[in-house]
Amino acid sequence: MTLQATPLRLATSAPDFEAAFKARLHWAADTDAAIEQRVADILADVQQRGDAAVLDYTRRFDGLEADSLSALALDPAELKAAFEALPDAQRHALEAAARRVRSYHEAQKKASGESWSYRDEDGTLLGQKVTPLDRVGIYVPGGKAAYPSSVLMNAIPAHVAGVGEIVMVVPTPRGEKNTLVLAAAHVAGVTRAFTIGGAQAVAALAYGTATMPAVDKITGPGNAYVAAAKRRVFGTVGIDMIAGPSEILVLADGSTPPDWVAMDLFSQAEHDELAQSILLCPDAAYIDAVQREIDRLLPGMPRRDIIAASLNGRGALIHTRDMDEACAISNRIAPEHLEVSSREPQRWEPLLKHAGAIFLGAFTSESLGDYCAGPNHVLPTSGTARFSSPLGVYDFQKRSSLIEVSEAGARSLGPIAAELAYGEGLQAHARAAELRLEGRP
Incomplete structure (x- = not known):
C-alpha cells in the first residue's frame, strides 16, 4: 500500500469552514496522570535525597552507572576537546552559527536590555536597573537525537545577558556522548555540564544538591517528563515556556516553486506526528500543485511515516479569498513559524501581528532560522504567540525599578x-x- 499524505483541504468560502478550521487547529496539552504522579515522586525524592536520588534515576533510566554526581560532570577541557575533534566542516558550521546567534542577541541586548533613568522637574530620579540572573540551567535533549542548535539558542543569549553561571544538563543513555553537543557547549560559553536528564535533572537544577548548584531559571526543551517537571518547579525557579508540538504556517501567493513549499511543510511535520503544517493561499491551482509535490516528494523522505501521520492528522491546505484574508487567519492561528512566501513579503508583514518568528520571502526557509540565521529558535507554540515572545536576552535578565x-x-x-x-x-x-x-x- 502506497503511503499517502493528504492534508485536509479547506476553503474559507465554504459554509462549514469555521467548524472544520477550529477542529483541525485544536490541540490540547492533556497531561498524563501517571506521568504527573511519577514526576511528582521524582521531584520529591531528589529534593529529599539529592545526589543519591539523581544517581539512582540516572542508573535506572539511562543505564549509566556512577559512584558520584561529580563523576557525571563534563570537564571544560572535555568540551574543548570535543570541539577540536570535529571535522572541519562541522566545526566551521558550528562557529558560523554561533557567531550569527551571538551577534543577533548582542543587538537585542542593546535595544531592550540596558538600564535607563531620568530626573523629573522636582529632581526625583526614576528609572530601571537591568541585571542578569546569577545562574541558569539549560536542558538539552539527548538519547535518540542530538540538538547542538538547542545548546546555542539557550546558552548564547544567557551568556550575552551576562549570566554568571550557565549549567547544562544532557542525558547520555549508556554513556553515549554526542560530540557536536559537547562542542556546542564549548562554543556557547557553558560554565558547567552534567550528563543527567529527565525529571531528576530538572529537580536537581531547581532544588540543588550537594554537587549540583540550584539555578534561578531553567530553559530548554524536553519530553513529557521534562515538561511536567518544569511545570511543577515553576515558582521555585523561573522557566521559559511549556512548548507544544512544532508548527509551521506558510502564507503563499502562488509565486514560490511548489516543491519548496511542500518541503517547508515537511520540515515541521517530520518532528513528530502531532506537529502541524498549514498552507494559506488564494490560488486553488497552486494548492493543487503543492499537493502533487507532497505526493512526489514523500516517498524519498527518511521520516516519511512521521510526516504522513502529521499531515494527515493535523495538516491543512486552506484556500482563502485573498492574501488579506490569509493574513487575518494567520493572526488567529498565531503560529510558531510563519513563512510569508510571496513576491511582496514587505507588503503583508505589517498585517501580521501574532507569530513566534516571521520568515519573509521565498528564499527564507524556516530551517535557516532553526540553525543559523541568528534569531532564537525557541518560540511560543499552540497560539501562545498572541502573548508570548521568542527566548531572548531579556529572559536571562530581570528589571528593578529605580526611585530616588x-x-x-x-x-x-x-x-x-x-x-x-x-x-x-x-x-x-x-x-x-x-x-x-x-x-x-
Whole structure:
C-alpha cells in the first residue's frame, strides 16, 4: 500500500469552514496522570535525597552507572576537546552559527536590555536597573537525537545577558556522548555540564544538591517528563515556556516553486506526528500543485511515516479569498513559524501581528532560522504567540525599578500618596509619606 499524505483541504468560502478550521487547529496539552504522579515522586525524592536520588534515576533510566554526581560532570577541557575533534566542516558550521546567534542577541541586548533613568522637574530620579540572573540551567535533549542548535539558542543569549553561571544538563543513555553537543557547549560559553536528564535533572537544577548548584531559571526543551517537571518547579525557579508540538504556517501567493513549499511543510511535520503544517493561499491551482509535490516528494523522505501521520492528522491546505484574508487567519492561528512566501513579503508583514518568528520571502526557509540565521529558535507554540515572545536576552535578565525622590519631590508626591493611602485604609502608608513633608533631616 502506497503511503499517502493528504492534508485536509479547506476553503474559507465554504459554509462549514469555521467548524472544520477550529477542529483541525485544536490541540490540547492533556497531561498524563501517571506521568504527573511519577514526576511528582521524582521531584520529591531528589529534593529529599539529592545526589543519591539523581544517581539512582540516572542508573535506572539511562543505564549509566556512577559512584558520584561529580563523576557525571563534563570537564571544560572535555568540551574543548570535543570541539577540536570535529571535522572541519562541522566545526566551521558550528562557529558560523554561533557567531550569527551571538551577534543577533548582542543587538537585542542593546535595544531592550540596558538600564535607563531620568530626573523629573522636582529632581526625583526614576528609572530601571537591568541585571542578569546569577545562574541558569539549560536542558538539552539527548538519547535518540542530538540538538547542538538547542545548546546555542539557550546558552548564547544567557551568556550575552551576562549570566554568571550557565549549567547544562544532557542525558547520555549508556554513556553515549554526542560530540557536536559537547562542542556546542564549548562554543556557547557553558560554565558547567552534567550528563543527567529527565525529571531528576530538572529537580536537581531547581532544588540543588550537594554537587549540583540550584539555578534561578531553567530553559530548554524536553519530553513529557521534562515538561511536567518544569511545570511543577515553576515558582521555585523561573522557566521559559511549556512548548507544544512544532508548527509551521506558510502564507503563499502562488509565486514560490511548489516543491519548496511542500518541503517547508515537511520540515515541521517530520518532528513528530502531532506537529502541524498549514498552507494559506488564494490560488486553488497552486494548492493543487503543492499537493502533487507532497505526493512526489514523500516517498524519498527518511521520516516519511512521521510526516504522513502529521499531515494527515493535523495538516491543512486552506484556500482563502485573498492574501488579506490569509493574513487575518494567520493572526488567529498565531503560529510558531510563519513563512510569508510571496513576491511582496514587505507588503503583508505589517498585517501580521501574532507569530513566534516571521520568515519573509521565498528564499527564507524556516530551517535557516532553526540553525543559523541568528534569531532564537525557541518560540511560543499552540497560539501562545498572541502573548508570548521568542527566548531572548531579556529572559536571562530581570528589571528593578529605580526611585530616588528629592526633598521637593517628597513635598509634591507626599499628599498624593497620603490621600490614596487613607482611601485604602492604610494609615501607616499615609503617615510614612506625610512625615517627609516636614523636611527632615
